[in-house]
Amino acid sequence: MAWYCGTYSCGHEGRVNVIGPSKEREWKIDRAFSKMCPDCYKAQLEEENQKAIELAKEMELPDLQGSEKQVAWANTLRLKLIEKFDKFTEKDFDEVKGLFPEFDNLIYDDVLKIKDYIILNKTKASFYIDNRNESIRYFVETYKKQALEVNNETEKAMLDDIKTESTVFPEERITDVPVEITVLEDKITVSTEKNDDFKTIVKNLGYSWSGKSWDRKITKTNGPVSERSAELGNKLLNAGFPIVIFDEEIRQKAINGDFEPECKRWIFRRKNTDCFAINWTERDNDDLYKKARSLPGSKWSNGSVLVRVNHYQEVEEFAELYGFRFTEAAKELIDTYKKSLEKATVVKPAKVEETELKDGLQEILESGDDILDDLKD
Incomplete structure (x- = not known):
């Protein structure tokens, strides 16, 4: 055992007592003087504890029970525990869930419930002092049963109340x-x-x-x-x-009864084609089938009446008459077709007069003296 003098990180001079093999002493001395001196460290803790007390009041955390010094320190330790839980993200949870049995059958929200249970129910300062070095795994394993049971009961009571106010009974x-x-x-x-x-x-x-x-x-x-x-x-x-x-x-x-009744008549676009697919859910509606099949070029295929987009005007009139709606894809098909028509070349073709063919033999017969004798009857 030997005493060594030096300067702490806070700038104050002091000495530390170091024991152990000589080859380790240099490292221990450097480590000791890399910290604040005992007086400055104590003052820092007291300042942190006072801030923790004030923050606990702002956060409306439960008051802690114990001696004045215990409560002061435990407030700081409790805030550090809250910070430890807050830093344990959903991504962290997903990474450890398959590695540690403590997290089996839990979801990330359960971890937050465990944190709330501890903060609300552990009000002895000694709890935070005794558990100041424990990990998230320890708290999850130790308190998950109590925390989730309490939360389940609370949630059930709240749900029952909400269900009551959200229930309506018909007169009959x-x-x-x-x-x-x-x-x-x-x-x-x-x-x-x-x-x-x-x-x-x-x-x-x-x-x-x-x-x-x-x-x-x-x-x-x-x-x-x-x-x-x-x-x-x-x-x-x-x-x-x-x-x-x-x-x-x-x-x-x-x-x-203030709602829009469900539309059961729709005009889709048949995938990978330029055809409309006309569908309705009313069963055995032969009249509607006949009306749809009367559209130009229509045919029946896989439960739908198909009509090419070339006849979109007739299909629009049909839809308006019989309460059909177009899907967005069907509307886009019409818009695309209209644009293609706008780009198409429109011409005014020249009209060719047809020459009337004459009967040459008849003209010769009617020409009088010019007719050859061997052509006469």
């Missing part, structure tokens, strides 16, 4: 069990207890069973999703089913 209902209509960006899912009337309604509207719910994919030709979910809700209410729709605007549309 056939059941007290609401139908839950979930409106996603490009899909509607519907679920309730088993009921044949409900099943008939959703099937007629194009929904199919996924194994857990009745789903329908929403596209440009059957959307928008707000209109289709309002239409479904309205039909269910009129059939006597209570409904749950979280979106208040859609819910009111369903109640008031």
Whole structure:
């Protein structure tokens, strides 16, 4: 053991006690004096602790319990723990998920729930002092069960309250069990207890069973999703089913019947051709089939009536008469064809007069004396 004098990074002189083999002492001395002196380090910690206390109040973090010195330091340690979680990004989560079992069956949002659980429930200063060197893995493994159970219970209670305010009952209902209509960006899912009337309604509207719910994919030709979910809700209410729709605007549309009915007649562009494909979903509509087939050059192919773009004017008149809409691709086909007509060369052809052929023999016979004797009768 030996004492060595030197200058700390803060500029103050001092000495340090170094032990161990001589070959390691130089490294230990340099490391010791690369830091602040004990007094400056203590003053820095006190300043950090005071800032942490003030920041904790701004963030409305729970008060910590313990001695004055413990609470002061623990506030700093708690902020460092929050920072440690904040630096653990979704990308970091994806990288460690397959490497460490602590993260199995979790999603990134669960890690954030664990952080919130610790901050809200661990209010003893000693907790942050004892765990100041622990890793994210340790906190996830130790507290995921408690954190997720608490969050699940809280979320369930909140969901129950929201469902209650988002549920409407028809005056003449056939059941007290609401139908839950979930409106996603490009899909509607519907679920309730088993009921044949409900099943008939959703099937007629194009929904199919996924194994857990009745789903329908929403596209440009059957959307928008707000209109289709309002239409479904309205039909269910009129059939006597209570409904749950979280979106208040859609819910009111369903109640008031204020939605645009689904268009089931569309004119597409047949891929890789210059043809329109005329489609409708009404079954066994022979009259509509006859009208479509009366268009010039039409033919039946794979469930559609095909008509070449050359006859776009007749197709537009047909669409207006029978409530068909054009897809964007079909509109583009018309625009492209019109532009091609504009670029086409237009000429005024010269008219050639046809010469009338005369009967030469008759003229000779009628020429009088000039007629040869051997040609007379």
